[in-house]
Amino acid sequence: MKFSVKAEGIKPSSTLAISAKAAQLKEQGLDIVTFGVGEPDFDTPEHIKAAAIRAIEEGHTRYTPSSGTLELRQAVCDKLKRENDLEYAPSQIIISNGGKHSLMNVFMAILNQGDEVIIPAPYWLSYSEMVKIAGGTPVLVYTKKENNFMLSKEELVEAYTEKTKAIIITSPSNPTGMVSTREDLQMLAEFVVEKDILIISDEIYEKLIYDEDKKHISIASLGKEIYDRTIVVNGVSKSYAMTGWRIGFTAAPIEIAKLISSLQSHMTSNPNSIAQKATVAALNGPQDCVEKMRLAFKERRDYIFEREEKIPFLSALKPEGAFYLFIDVSGIYGKKAGEIEIHSAADFAAVLIEQKYVAVVPCADFGMPDYIRLSYATSMEMIKKGMDRIEELVNEIQ
Ligand SMILES: Cc1ncc(COP(=O)(O)O)c(C=O)c1O
Known part of the structure; x- marks a missing residue:
């Protein structure tokens, strides 16, 4: 067969x-x-585990809205405002089963057969496979060590075609550990706006930066035009030691958020109700x-x-x-x-x-x-x- x-x-x-x-x-x-x-x-920190136990005891054991509880989507909006200077409404947020699922949903929502996604290499290995699953074509751009493995304008111009739908970036990067500077992001933002394409910003490692002079900047915060073309993906797996809980989230322009929500409603219904409660405790609780x-x-x-x-x-x-x-x-x-x-x-x-x-x-x-x-x-x-x-x-x- x-x-x-x-x-x-x-x-x-x-x-x-x-x-x-x-x-x-x-x-x-x-x-x-x-x-x-x-x-x-x-x-996983104790107060997060305690919130999950409480969720079970209090009967939060049923289906939730498919894009996640309003409580958690609001907690994500508050986090994005507080830490990333980003203004989102809960209707723009989708909670999914881990960052990986969030990213897969994004590709499914934005790509048509043959659409190209620019992936700066080295890259997290799932990006290219996810693009293919969604019917797209990964366009790998080999960055240079002497540029800290960051995409240069020339490389970007060369990779761009009429079929380019999006670029995906991750900072800090898996596998290089490098952090994008404001200048790196500004160059990308100008390009994305000029070509009227999308950028997916995977910010799952944002809290793990080690040098005083390095700072996480979300590309969506660089202005209205780039905000309208950015899809931010993040989650609690890495920053709160919650890999097994499987919670990721996406913040996107409303039309894209609606598409993701609709896809998710058929594929997985909602993410785990107890893990959602635990994530509220992670985002709203003490950060020490x-x-x-x-x-x-x-x-x-x-x-x-x-x-x-x-x-x-x-x-x-x-x-x-x-x-x-x-x-x-x-x-x-x-x-x-x-x-x-x-x-x-x-x-x-x-x-x-x-x-x-x-x-x-x-x-x-x-x-x-x-x-x-x-x-x-x-x-x-x-x-x-x-x-x-x-x-x-x-x-x-x-
Ligand atoms: C760059 C990057 N993005 C997203 C993820 C997905 O994380 P998770 O699905 O565990 O939340 C990972 C996990 O290894 C990663 O390295």
Whole structure:
């Protein structure tokens, strides 16, 4: 039988596959260090868990409006106003089952067959597959390390065609950890307005920025014209250690919000009612838990980068946010680890897990086959152990 050609053209998530492989080796009793998973290792803060327990006890266990409860949509509007200088009405907000679902909804709502979406590479690997699922065509633009992996005007002009419908950006970035500056965003905003296209701004890592001179700016806040063409996607997975709760949200021009709401009403009805209550507590409650986690990530960022800098043949930019270190391993190409000659980041990652039991993500699926990504959302003890082993391997490589 012939199944869906579209589904057959979609690659499964390689980051989830790496996590599964690491878990399987762990089950066999091997001492695995994993830098694979993009998930805070902290527990969800107590007051958020308490709100969920209360929600169950108080009977918030039924369907909610498909775009989410008014209480939560209002809490999202308040958050966007307070933290991002953005004015939205609850009718412009859709709560979904995680940031991933929010993004998928956006592509389904805006794309027609063959519409192009410009994706600056390296990119979070799901973007291109989501665009394809929605019938669009991903247009990958390979940014340069010397530009901090930010899109330049020239690259943008070259990528643009009559079919361009949207650009997607993420800051801080997964996988590079770099943060867009006001100038980067201004250039993009001018282009989007001039061409009358849309921009999707994935702000899921906004609270994880480590340097005093870096600040999260939502591109939608740069003026009315760009606000009208921006779709903001965010969520609580990364900033509140709530990956398992599956809550993401979208803020969009009203016509797009209506389309998303209608799609969602048929696909999933509403996001989990209890998780919505927990998210209200996360957004409206005390924020010191977020700061505590940010400071822990900052300490790890400083440590892991310092260790990487001392390892020969590897090179990376100091990440400014998120919790990833993006390392160029091409300096090792042509060298041998035992019998195996290394020609790609995938080779290096394979040797690393087989010989040193360290799981990292090779970044071909992120658009950069010479790079590996290390998630430092793991304990300092694991980071030290993992970096010792990577150093050991590189020193053994001839
Ligand atoms: C850049 C980016 N956007 C969105 C998401 C989706 O997050 P979630 O669906 O867990 O809320 C992730 C998760 O890894 C991500 O890295």
